[in-house]
Amino acid sequence: MRLALVSAFVVIAATRYSLATPYARNVAYHSPFESHPQGDPLSTSVLLWTRAAPVSGTSQPDQSVPICVHFAIFDNPTLKGRPLDSGDAFTSWDVDFTVKVDAGNLRPDSWYWYQFSDCTNAKTKSPVGRTRTFASPNTPAHLVNGGKPLKLAVFSCSNYPFGFFNAYRIASENVSADAFIHLGDYYYEYADGVFGNGHAIGRILPPRELATITDYRTRLSIYRTDAGLIEAHQNAPWITVWDDHEVADNTWKAGSTDSNDSVATGGCAFSPSQSCFTDRKSVGVRAYHEWLPIRQVAADDKLRIWRNFRIGKLLDLTMLDTRQYDRDVTDDTWNRQLVASLADQPERSMMGFEQEQWFFDRLTKSKQRGAVWRVVGQQVVFSQVLEGTFFNFDQWDGYRANRQRILDHISQNKIDNVVILSGDSHANWVSDLAFPNDTKTYDPHTGRGALGVEFAGTAVSSPSAFGTSITPSAANIISQELLALNPELMWSEGSFRGFFVLSITAEKMESSFYALSPGDLREYRFKGFVSAKFTVLPGQNRLQRPVAGGTVAAGALKKLGV
Numbered sequence: 261m262r263l264a265l266v267s268a269f270v271v272i273a274a275t276r277y278s279l280a281t282p283y284a285r286n287v288a289y290h291s292p293f294e295s296h297p298q299g300d301p302l303s304t305s306v307l308l309w310t311r312a313a314p315v316s317g318t319s320q321p322d323q324s325v326p327i328c329v330h331f332a333i334f335d336n337p338t339l340k341g342r343p344l345d346s347g348d349a350f351t352s353w354d355v356d357f358t359v360k361v362d363a364g365n366l367r368p369d370s371w372y373w374y375q376f377s378d379c380t381n382a383k384t385k386s387p388v389g390r391t392r393t394f395a396s397p398n399t400p401a402h403l404v405n406g407g408k409p410l411k412l413a414v415f416s417c418s419n420y421p422f423g424f425f426n427a428y429r430i431a432s433e434n435v436s437a438d439a440f441i442h443l444g445d446y447y448y449e450y451a452d453g454v455f456g457n458g459h460a461i462g463r464i465l466p467p468r469e470l471a472t473i474t475d476y477r478t479r480l481s482i483y484r485t486d487a488g489l490i491e492a493h494q495n496a497p498w499i500t501v502w503d504d505h506e507v508a509d510n511t512w513k514a515g516s517t518d519s520n521d522s523v524a525t526g527g528c529a530f531s532p533s534q535s536c537f538t539d540r541k542s543v544g545v546r547a548y549h550e551w552l553p554i555r556q557v558a559a560d561d562k563l564r565i566w567r568n569f570r571i572g573k574l575l576d577l578t579m580l581d582t583r584q585y586d587r588d589v590t591d592d593t594w595n596r597q598l599v600a601s602l603a604d605q606p607e608r609s610m611m612g613f614e615q616e617q618w619f620f621d622r623l624t625k626s627k628q629r630g631a632v633w634r635v636v637g638q639q640v641v642f643s644q645v646l647e648g649t650f651f652n653f654d655q656w657d658g659y660r661a662n663r664q665r666i667l668d669h670i671s672q673n674k675i676d677n678v679v680i681l682s683g684d685s686h687a688n689w690v691s692d693l694a695f696p697n698d699t700k701t702y703d704p705h706t707g708r709g710a711l712g713v714e715f716a717g718t719a720v721s722s723p724s725a726f727g728t729s730i731t732p733s734a735a736n737i738i739s740q741e742l743l744a745l746n747p748e749l750m751w752s753e754g755s756f757r758g759f760f761v762l763s764i765t766a767e768k769m770e771s772s773f774y775a776l777s778p779g780d781l782r783e784y785r786f787k788g789f790v791s792a793k794f795t796v797l798p799g800q801n802r803l804q805r806p807v808a809g810g811t812v813a814a815g816a817l818k819k820l821g822v
């Protein structure tokens with residue numbers, strides 16, 4: 261039994277308190293369990309999360325009193341028999357009463373059920389949650405997940421005032437996803453009404469932009485009232501990375517659209533939150549580690565969330581941080597001209613040197629260990645996308661030499677079966693991975709010369725990048741233009757909110773894009789449809805032709821000659 265209460269800043273060793281001491285029993289109030297996500301599964305352990313906030317008659321919980329929480333994990337949904345792992349953990353106000361335990365002693369590739377309870381009053385229990393482990397790294401690819409396709413549901417950009425998180429619920433109920441991958445913008449930092457007004461559907465936010473630790477914690481607690489989110493968190497493990505809005509809009513390592521640390525130029529004062537960027541970043545990061553079921557990768561580096569999952573010999577899932585860790589200046593609107601002029605500079609970096617070297621090493625090692633697929637979860641659209649006469653410099657188009665280094669690494673080391681996942685953009689973009697403007701080796705018609713594929717998914721609820729509430733037909737006109745301008749872009753879709761699901765076996769990878777109709781976000785309901793489905797075969801490094809089987813239910817598909 262290992263006990264750990266982990267957060268970015270505070271680690272309370274559970275051994276400081278023993279259950280025999282009456283300390284926790286002095287708590288006069290009981291602990292309701294609000295929701296209990298889990299995540300970062302390995303082959304014999306998985307992180308369990310809960311929050312055990314005291315409810316007292318008085319206004320504020322006592323900041324000095326630790327709360328004891330018991331956990332137990334079982335191999336059956338009715339929690340019969342001996343738990344495979346159990347124990348006590350303490351939490352307190354220091355970590356917003358959140359609890360993370362690393363439940364161990366589990367068998368690889370199996371489903372588990374778990375529950376938390378109040379150490380001082382076993383009758384106070386959390387709902388039962390379901391989670392799973394992944395196959396151990398050496399499991400042959402065709403045996404992973406018992407030989408059934410491994411389904412990873414991929415999300416980005418969940419914006420509370422814009423509507424219910426029905427996407428999560430559909431992925432959980434209808435798709436039975438094995439794990440949820442969130443590529444960031446799990447929440448947004450805006451004051452009520454600034455980006456989305458949810459009053460008509462009872463989704464109301466505090467009237468100030470996030471700046472303090474209390475602001476960030478409160479925002480997370482509000483998001484966690486969404487029924488679809490709660491259900492999805494309780495039914496499968498999540499693997500998350502942040503994007504910009506977990507701190508502020510269009511962040512780079514030292515600033516965002518509305519805040520930086522430059523007192524001289526008013527960077528700390530011009531933010532609506534009146535806060536310097538570094539202060540916001542430090543509390544945003546802290547709240548994220550408290551509230552998300554993420555393993556802290558390096559004990560001494562809370563900013564490091566880039567990490568790798570070896571899921572049998574089927575795949576490596578490599579999660580990157582192109583936002584907060586060490587990113588050079590991005591397009592924060594007021595500096596667009598400057599960033600445009602910097603976009604080709606060789607030293608510009610999305611990830612920082614250390615992470616970039618680690619990423620290259622992961623790709624190489626994944627190939628060496630014989631994993632079939634290399635799935636890369638990261639934030640912003642990777643492929644070159646010419647939008648009319650513009651590029652979006654907040655995407656990889658603003659860091660061209662860095663993208664070139666990645667494509668060079670893949671190409672020179674002949675690393676097959678790279679699948680890049682992207683979020684952030686609020687639209688769907690599916691591309692062959694190719695060197696930008698490469699008309700010599702890359703042939704869009706056949707996909708010859710491509711280096712892999714990119715699946716960039718739309719938002720759970722944030723409005724379309726093509727225009728809020730844009731109709732499918734209006735969006736398709738824009739999509740057709742984008743397809744004409746960008747050879748490697750094969751499918752563009754800009755009106756529906758949704759998510760996509762990778763269904764992975766050793767023989768093929770399928771990517772199904774789910775669309776929700778816009779009106780449905782105003783209610784808690786689960787209508788949706790598969791708007792497009794793509795296949796990738798091992799060794800091909802391109803979308804299987806005919807792309808999307810030759811037909812899609814929404815968006816525009818590139819017309820290819822033969």
Ligand SMILES: *[C@@H]1O[C@H](CO)[C@@H](O)[C@H](O)[C@H]1NC(C)=O
Nearest residue numbers: 515520522525526527530594
């Ligand atoms: C900070 O933001 C202000 C206000 O937009 C801008 O004028 C200034 O150049 C920024 N400073 C840095 C270092 O990014």
Ligand SMILES: *[C@@H]1O[C@H](CO)[C@@H](O)[C@H](O)[C@H]1NC(C)=O
Nearest residue numbers: 644646660661664695696697
């Ligand atoms: C590709 O060509 C376009 C149009 O000429 C240019 O603006 C862009 O910078 C080129 N991309 C790269 C990566 O060189």
Ligand SMILES: *[C@@H]1O[C@H](CO)[C@@H](O)[C@H](O)[C@H]1NC(C)=O
Nearest residue numbers: 430433434774786787788789
């Ligand atoms: C999900 O399942 C529910 C209940 O069976 C059904 O009403 C709904 O249409 C399904 N949604 C999707 C997207 O398949």
